[in-house]
Amino acid sequence: MRAATLKNRKRVSPKTIRQMVSFFARHEKNKAINPKHKGSPENDKGYVAWLLWGGDPGRSWAEKIKRQMDAKDDARKRD
Numbered sequence: 001m002r003a004a005t006l007k008n009r010k011r012v013s014p015k016t017i018r019q020m021v022s023f024f025a026r027h028e029k030n031k032a033i034n035p036k037h038k039g040s041p042e043n044d045k046g047y048v049a050w051l052l053w054g055g056d057p058g059r060s061w062a063e064k065i066k067r068q069m070d071a072k073d074d075a076r077k078r079d
Contacts (some may be wrong), residue, residue, distance in 0.1 A: 003052040014069055020062035023053055031056065 002020075005012060012020075030046030037044035054061065 017065045021066050024059040
């Protein structure tokens with residue numbers, strides 16, 4: 001579902017952005033193909049999940065959006 005949402009450029013909620021940032025933080029180890037799956041990366045479930053959540057570009061995007069959300073939240077607290 002995450003892959004379809006991202007592929008179709010559908011709106012992503014703040015909650016989902018936070019989930020994405022958390023996913024990428026927890027699954028950093030999955031961004032590279034496990035050596036035992038070098039010949040068949042489609043069989044590496046962790047690697048495939050990393051890609052379906054957006055891969056490195058998805059991680060960068062989610063982190064950028066989260067920083068923007070955090071900055072807005074901080075600005076509201078100061079007002």
